[in-house]
Amino acid sequence: MDKINSIRKDWSLIETLIAEDRKILDIGCGDGGLMEQLENNRNAITHGIELNRDLAANAIARGFNVVHGNAELDLFQYSNNSFDYVILSQTLQAMMKPKDILSDLLRIGSKAIVSFPNFGHWKIRLQLLLSGKMPVTESLPYTWYDTPNIHFFTIKDFLNLCNEMNIVIEKSIGLTSKGRQFDISESVTGVNFFTHEAIFLLSYKNFEPIKIKSSKKVFAKNSVIVN
Amino acid sequence: MNTKFTTDTKLESEIAYFENINLKLESGDLIDSFKLAFKTYGKLNTDRTNAILVCHALTGDQYVAGNNPITGREGWWSRMVGPNKPIDTNKFFVICSNVLGGCAGSTGPKELQNGSDIAYGGNFPSVTIKDMVKAQSLLIESLNIEKLFSVIGGSMGAMQALQWAIDFPDKILNIIHIAGALKHSAQNIAFHEVGRQAIMSDPIWKNGKYFENNEVPERGLSVARMIAHITYLSENAMHRKFGRKLQSRDIISFGFDADFQVESYLRYQGKSFVERFDANSYLYLTRAMDYFDHDETFRKNVEFSHNPNKHLKYLIVSFTSDWLFPTIESKIIVNQLNSLSREVSFLEIDTDKGHDSFLLEEPQLDDVIKGFLTNNFAKIDG
Numbered sequence: 001m002d003k004i005n006s007i008r009k010d011w012s013l014i015e016t017l018i019a020e021d022r023k024i025l026d027i028g029c030g031d032g033g034l035m036e037q038l039e040n041n042r043n044a045i046t047h048g049i050e051l052n053r054d055l056a057a058n059a060i061a062r063g064f065n066v067v068h069g070n071a072e073l074d075l076f077q078y079s080n081n082s083f084d085y086v087i088l089s090q091t092l093q094a095m096m097k098p099k100d101i102l103s104d105l106l107r108i109g110s111k112a113i114v115s116f117p118n119f120g121h122w123k124i125r126l127q128l129l130l131s132g133k134m135p136v137t138e139s140l141p142y143t144w145y146d147t148p149n150i151h152f153f154t155i156k157d158f159l160n161l162c163n164e165m166n167i168v169i170e171k172s173i174g175l176t177s178k179g180r181q182f183d184i185s186e187s188v189t190g191v192n193f194f195t196h197e198a199i200f201l202l203s204y205k206n207f208e209p210i211k212i213k214s215s216k217k218v219f220a221k222n223s224v225i226v227n
Numbered sequence: 228m229n230t231k232f233t234t235d236t237k238l239e240s241e242i243a244y245f246e247n248i249n250l251k252l253e254s255g256d257l258i259d260s261f262k263l264a265f266k267t268y269g270k271l272n273t274d275r276t277n278a279i280l281v282c283h284a285l286t287g288d289q290y291v292a293g294n295n296p297i298t299g300r301e302g303w304w305s306r307m308v309g310p311n312k313p314i315d316t317n318k319f320f321v322i323c324s325n326v327l328g329g330c331a332g333s334t335g336p337k338e339l340q341n342g343s344d345i346a347y348g349g350n351f352p353s354v355t356i357k358d359m360v361k362a363q364s365l366l367i368e369s370l371n372i373e374k375l376f377s378v379i380g381g382s383m384g385a386m387q388a389l390q391w392a393i394d395f396p397d398k399i400l401n402i403i404h405i406a407g408a409l410k411h412s413a414q415n416i417a418f419h420e421v422g423r424q425a426i427m428s429d430p431i432w433k434n435g436k437y438f439e440n441n442e443v444p445e446r447g448l449s450v451a452r453m454i455a456h457i458t459y460l461s462e463n464a465m466h467r468k469f470g471r472k473l474q475s476r477d478i479i480s481f482g483f484d485a486d487f488q489v490e491s492y493l494r495y496q497g498k499s500f501v502e503r504f505d506a507n508s509y510l511y512l513t514r515a516m517d518y519f520d521h522d523e524t525f526r527k528n529v530e531f532s533h534n535p536n537k538h539l540k541y542l543i544v545s546f547t548s549d550w551l552f553p554t555i556e557s558k559i560i561v562n563q564l565n566s567l568s569r570e571v572s573f574l575e576i577d578t579d580k581g582h583d584s585f586l587l588e589e590p591q592l593d594d595v596i597k598g599f600l601t602n603n604f605a606k607i608d609g
Binding site: 077 | 562565567568605
């Protein structure tokens with residue numbers, strides 16, 4: 001798969017995760033391609049943020065609400081829970097602080113959609129094992145010294161992080177290098193071996209408030225006063 | 228409202244007279260009658276939905292495109308406004324009026340006081356950006372335009388566009404805000420103050436009554452223009468344009484002639500400004516900009532506006548080399564609008580041309596304005 005096709009495939013899978021009439025923030029929205037697709041096919045209200053000046057200018061000229069800015073510096077401006085979905089497509093591995101970004105996604109959106117190339121794919125493992133050099137593949141095509149991808153991680157790493165951050169994986173789609181699509185959660189064994197790219201629909205774990213009777217006040221588990 | 232319209236053939240301008248209207252200004256003063264000089268370009272469509280108000284900057288006027296009879300040159304934004312231009316007059320009906328307090332035909336210090344044959348001069352009441360916008364809104368109303376499709380402006384024009392979004396959000400659909408800010412900064416006030424002091428220290432100014440002897444405080448006004456002009460450029464642009472090149476000479480004069488090209492250029496800018504601009508007007512309009520301050524109030528005004536404003540779209544543009552209204556000022560507006568989930572787009576254009584970039588050749592500015600207007604108009608036009 002070339003890069004463009006891979007992104008288009010990514011978009012159409014992201015679209016399947018999104019309900020009608022929702023409000024969406026696309027981080028790294030490029031010239032608004034995904035926003036356009038979601039406006040047309042899902043009747044979505046879209047906002048975007050894009051680092052590249054020319055791409056941002058194109059998106060604005062195409063009539064989209066796009067802010068020219070840096071996701072790592074500028075996400076603070078969006079209010080809590082102000083979007084239904086926040087999308088981060090194929091960029092988490094290029095972020096300085098992926099964990100902070102991930103928590104920001106779920107602060108801003110009720111749900112987050114994150115896609116990334118799996119560094120645990122067998123071809124990558126094999127390359128490192130046999131050649132002893134940093135792997136260069138179709139989805140991670142850069143040499144180690146000029147790659148924008150500064151945080152490599154595998155599906156297993158990502159699942160562990162989600163677990164640690166109390167993030168629930170609502171849906172997950174895996175793609176093999178041949179473009180075959182499957183549900184990651186259903187095929188547990190070997191998933192980290194065969195998944196080339198992964199797309200996750202995430203939300204925060206819903207804490208059931210545990211009511212503790214005290215003399216006057218009722219406390220929830222995370223010690224917010226409920227009543 | 229009973230508005231009288233005439234055409235001033237000398238000014239090649241339409242004039243709207245608002246008589247006995249008792250316009251209450253922000254200062255508390257009343258102007259019982261006033262007039263606005265304006266130009267229109269293109270045709271209003273039958274649904275009256277394609278009107279765009281362009282707001283001019285400090286020393287601009289209503290001659291946004293076509294011929295300017297005062298200067299004998301092309302209008303100040305003729306590269307942006309016209310048939311098939313980014314603000315396309317084949318598609319849009321463009322209105323531009325000289326601001327209240329200006330000197331190109333609207334009521335201002337240069338005009339005669341109501342019912343007398345003496346000009347206002349220093350007796351003109353202090354006007355603010357809010358007052359200018361209020362006057363514009365009366366003009367739009369008397370043109371029977373219920374809703375403007377867009378309000379567009381750079382610098383002081385951006386201030387007016389923002390004021391429209393605050394005061395009359397229900398009467399507009401979007402604003403294009405270029406090289407502006409929520410407030411006039413201390414540094415900007417400081418530069419304006421130097422300009423005003425230059426005018427007021429000119430012995431010919433005479434407390435604003437120079438017109439009584441048919442004189443103009445030329446020296447003061449031209450120095451004011453020279454210092455302002457420096458703030459509109461950038462160090463790089465100045466270096467690129469002039470460097471240390473000498474003007475009409477091979478060696479320095481060891482005197483105070485305009486040895487350097489940059490000096491000669493500034494002197495020319497000052498001199499030509501005096502021929503087209505009124506010194507008192509310059510005092511009043513710089514003051515109006517100084518008083519502009521929505522730093523603490525903008526977010527609250529948008530969030531709790533009693534007029535519906537959620538439909539409003541904002542396009543905010545800044546320039547990397549603009550040190551008068553730097554990008555950070557635009558980003559403050561963008562951040563506040565985003566925190567309220569408003570429909571805002573923002574672009575910082577990379578250029579070395581400084582604050583004046585919005586008047587100059589900037590293809591990305593053209594593309595963004597054209598696309599933003601065309602695509603958003605298509606959404607309402609069906």
